[in-house]
Amino acid sequence: QSALTQPASVSGSPGQSITISCTGTSRDVGGYTYVSWYQHHPGKAPKLMIYDVSNRPSGVSNRFSGSKSGNTASLTISGLQAEDEADYYCSSYRSSSTPWVFGGGTKLTVL
Amino acid sequence: EVQLVESGGGLVQRGGSLRLSCAASGFTFSSYWMSWVRQAPGKGLEWVANIKQDGSEKSYVDSVKGRFTISRDNAKNSLYLQMNSLRAEDRAVYYCARVERSYWYFDLWGRGTLVTVSS
Numbered sequence: 362q363s364a365l366t367q368p369a370s371v372s373g374s375p376g377q378s379i380t381i382s383c384t385g386t387s388r389d390v391g392g393y394t395y396v397s398w399y400q401h402h403p404g405k406a407p408k409l410m411i412y413d414v415s416n417r418p419s420g421v422s423n424r425f426s427g428s429k430s431g432n433t434a435s436l437t438i439s440g441l442q443a444e445d446e447a448d449y450y451c452s453s454y455r456s457s458s459t460p461w462v463f464g465g466g467t468k469l470t471v472l
Numbered sequence: 473e474v475q476l477v478e479s480g481g482g483l484v485q486r487g488g489s490l491r492l493s494c495a496a497s498g499f500t501f502s503s504y505w506m507s508w509v510r511q512a513p514g515k516g517l518e519w520v521a522n523i524k525q526d527g528s529e530k531s532y533v534d535s536v537k538g539r540f541t542i543s544r545d546n547a548k549n550s551l552y553l554q555m556n557s558l559r560a561e562d563r564a565v566y567y568c569a570r571v572e573r574s575y576w577y578f579d580l581w582g583r584g585t586l587v588t589v590s591s
Contacts, residue, residue: 397575406567407567409578409581412579450516460519465516466516
């Protein structure tokens with residue numbers, strides 16, 4: 362069982378928006394701004410999409426956005442495209458002894 | 473090209489050992505903390521270990537403490553994970569990842585290498 366809770370799957374049609382939630386506790390998501398999101402196409406290297414809750418690395422489309430409220434972080438993808446179909450993982454800093462915890466992953470299907 | 477390439481995975485018997493390698497290129501390897509992250513079949517990601525730029529600080533997830541050792545050779549731009557006393561639950565794809573420690577995230581990943589532990 363993963364430390365952070367994500368829905369197993371979400372889906373949307375091209376052009377629509379979807380939101381993936383990531384629920385933790387005050388020891389991780391709720392206690393720090395160090396929440397990040399990763400896109401993973403199976404067989405490829407995971408890719409950083411969002412860091413520090415809502416910051417996009419250079420080269421990541423502005424269709425991807427992040428937010429946080431209390432112990433729950435969210436990733437929103439607007440204007441869904443076929444290439445967005447992938448697994449998405451959230452991560453948060455937790456402590457010096459266990460720096461990173463992850464969610465179980467959400468499979469995004471573009472209908 | 474900026475990349476990380478893992479190698480060394482394979483099939484090993486329970487209780488056996490395996491050494492994973494990660495070759496870094498396209499960036500100044502010695503300037504970064506590095507980590508290993510794994511994904512068991514059908515499961516989410518799990519942080520395994522990390523190491524400071526000069527190798528002076530290391531940390532591990534509790535489930536691998538005493539069995540796994542992370543190391544690096546900055547002259548060879550390489551990261552390693554020595555895995556001993558392997559268990560069935562260590563079966564996973566192991567990813568090498570570059571750490572951005574200011575904001576605690578991984579900004580570069582490899583494609584991973586599969587470790588299978590047989591009984």
